[in-house]
Amino acid sequence: MDDSETTPREAPGPYRIRVQDACKIFKDVVALNHVDLEVKPAEVVLIIGPSGSGKSTLLRSINRLENLTSGDIWVDGDRVSDRAADIRRIREEVGMVFQSFNLFPHLSALSNITLAPRIVKKVPSAEALEAGMKLLARVGLADKADAYPDQLSGGQQQRVAIARALAMNPKVMLFDEPTSALDPEMIKEVLDVMTDLAREGMTMLVVSHEMGFARAAAHRVVFMDHGEIIEQGPPDAVFNCPTEARTRRFLEHIL
């Protein structure tokens, strides 16, 4: 596709995700206010911040569930924010996990996982099923292949949702508050899967306030407020000695 005129397919540098001067305005609310962010391959970045700070909007802009008002986003060198971009191909490379799981209730756990590979990538059925079973085993749910979402606990549903996203072999995984809808005893099983994923070298952008996960797996913590990135750095630095007053105030609330 020749759209070099509108797509400055500039060298993405060593970045998997690059957000440049991103702005998003909903009616009269500024959700993203000139945000810049880079995520390197195999890097795990945790985004924290009060509700309404724009963290989910930032995440959802990366696979264009939201369209930016202005600014640019690249994923692996492809300009997502380009209206002419083949967004479906880009979305294949970007897995997403939602707060409310969003499993397809009319499909079994295994079918949830194999649906997209079969339809989008035209993977033969047998092959997709085999890969799906491997993924279920990886998230510890090999025995739940035939279970329907309403027969699974929240933690199990979220693990299936992670497996479903991984089935497309994404280069980047986005997690939008993956444990916020879970009972405390189920949070750990989901975080364990995510930690494993991080150790295996997946590039991850995670909106979450799970300090334990941040310390165990995150390379960097980004604090957002009112659509802006206020402060970022290694987890220990941000959590233990934040430089900004707003970060400190926020951390006092959640710690």
Place this chain on the structure above:
Amino acid sequence: MASLKDPRREVRPTGRSTRIEVTDGALIPEKGERVVFSAWRISFFGAIALLVILPFIAPDPYWKILQFLPDGILKTFQVTVLSIVCAVVVGLFTGLGRISRITLVNRIATIYVEIVRGIPLLVQIFYIYYALGKIVQVPDIAAAVIAMTVCYGAYLGEIFRAGIQSIPRGQMEAAIALGLSRSQALQRVILPQTLRVVLPPLGNEFIALLKDSSLVSILAVSDLLRRGREYASKTFFYFESFTVVALVYLVLTLFFSRLVAIMEERIGRRGR
């Protein structure tokens, strides 16, 4: 937009299991109605008993009427089934049109719904019969089916629209985030779930259509009602003929309403 909003049909998202409330004249028995003498049982078996007893005590008009009617029942079924099948197809596309992001498609679907819902079915039947007759000669039964399809297509369109909109937005988002196109997501994720939600209201519309099909007797379609009228005008047994016609309609609608109730319960039990 909803200037002719129909309060009978509304979607009430109740957390996980969404159900479309239809408080139509549909005779859906209360779920879990386990009483021996439920209203449904009294009406249904009462009607059947009358249909059996009356020909016994007065075979002259009643047994003869009963023998005269089956052709009409068949015709009524023919019109009803053909119409509901066509109306489901029209309704599905109307519903999709109503949620379409393409303004033109959306507007056409909405105008269709508004016009049809604003004109009485009887007037529509007359209109389509005589208007079509001006252009092409169609058999009476075809005119009847077309009229019912046009009318019910609009009603079913609203049911499909409400059903599609009752599916949480996250479903579409999850599907397109996986790389599915909008239409793939619609076919593989949204519509299969919609079907479950709309099946009970579709059953109700089927029953409503069965009843409304009596209107086509004003065309030269010998349905159940018309057969009854034919017998009555031949023999002057008006009271007896229409008693039997009413009882037969009652047995049919009560029978199907029970089927819909069972179907609804099954869907509810299987969950989502």
